[in-house]
Amino acid sequence: MDQENKVLEVARRTIRIEAQAITDLVDGIDSAFAKAVLHIHHSKGRVIITGIGKSAIIAQKIVATMNSTGTPAIFMHAADAIHGDLGIVQDNDVVICISKSGNTPEIKVLVPLIKNFNNKLIAITSHKDSFLGLEADYVLHAPIKEEACPNGLAPTTSTTAQLVIGDALSVSLLELKGFTDKDFAKYHPGGALGKKLYLRVQGIIDGNKKPEVSASTSLRVVIVNISENMLGMTVVTENNNAIGIITDGDLRRMLSSGKNIDDLVASDIMSSNPKTITADSMAVQARELMEEKNISQLIAVDDKGYAGVVHIHDLIREGIV
Known part of the structure; x- marks a missing residue:
């Protein structure tokens, strides 16, 4: 077997082993899991998540997921906990x-200390009959048949199972809290994800030029207006209301028709009843409308009429597309 095929075989075997382990977790979701989730949900404190080695790394990811979905959580390294960091844990945590x-x-030292504080202890472990499993108030069982590592040493399948249990906890708590996309936006204001949740059309058009001509504007002036504003279009207005739109495509079709440019004005080639969107709409709604209508720009309107233009390139730049 050549090296390439061997790599593919190992990769596929690893995925199959871990996929089966995740599937097997379904049967382990029992009343202990439900009680643990409900206890966290009704608790007045935070969730402190701890572990050692690779499990500590998984703990940090679960903390991040919980914090981003409305469950206050803090990571505490098990080794550091027994050297002073145990002060992180408060009465209702x-x-x-x-x-x-x-x-x-480290776990054998840490667990009795937590129990002495009378904090509820939830275990995520592959062994229910372990020291941790027997001491915990709730045991979330993450059994595995084998690690994906051929030597059975490197935590692979086991950490995947721990991560999935953590996701199940986080999503269950999210559902109980009635956590919405608006709540999510509060914790994700940055990056493309945040922009999809909070960026409005007004925030885009504020930085754009506002091309505009009247119905009687000569076609030569219309062409100059489109060129100067660099949006590939202009809006035909009357009393500050958008009554039409002229795009580069409209100009090309007009030129191919053979009509005399000197005899034409904006109203002769404009497309009436242009597609519009309110300035206070979400930017992601603008993207959806563009996709639905197969167009590359929308006219934004507000209570005063024509407010500006949002272009597909704006959405690409903002990471909305």
């Missing part, structure tokens, strides 16, 4: 401890 074996030295 719920502690989630992640450990494949449930028997690592």
Whole structure:
């Protein structure tokens, strides 16, 4: 077998092993899981998530997911906890401890300390009968048949299972809270994701030029107006209301028709009843409308009439497309 085929075989085997492990988790979602979720939901404190080694890295990801979906969470490294960081844990906090074996030295030291504080302890472990499993108030079982690592040593399948359990916890809590896209936007104001959730058309057109001609404007002036504003179009207005639109395509069709340019005005070639969107609409709605109508620009309107133009290039620049 050549090296390329061997790589493909190993990669596919790894995915199959981990996929099966995730599927097997479904049967382990029991009343203990539901009770753990409900306890967190009704708790007045935060969720403290701890672990050691690779499990600590998974803990950090679960913390990030919970924080972004409305469940306040803090990461606490199990080794650091027994050297001072245990002060992170407050009276009403719920502690989630992640450990494949449930028997690592740091966990054995940490768990009794948490229990002494009377904080509820939730375990995510592959071994229910481990020290952690027996001491926890709720055990979220993440059993695995084998690690994807051929030596059975590197945490692979086990950390994948832990991560999926964490996602199941986070999404369950999200549902209980009635967490909406507006709530999500509060925690994701930056990047393309945030813009999809909060950026409005007004925020785009504020930085754009505002091409505009009247119905009686000569075609030569219309062409200059389109060229100067660099949006590939101009809007025909009357009393500040958009009554038509002229695009580069309209100009090309007019020129191919053989008509005398000196005899034409804007109203002769404009497309009436142009597609519009309110300036306070979400930018993502502008994208959806452009896709639906198969067009590349929309006229934005507000209570005063014609407000500006949003172009497909604006949405691409903002990461909305």
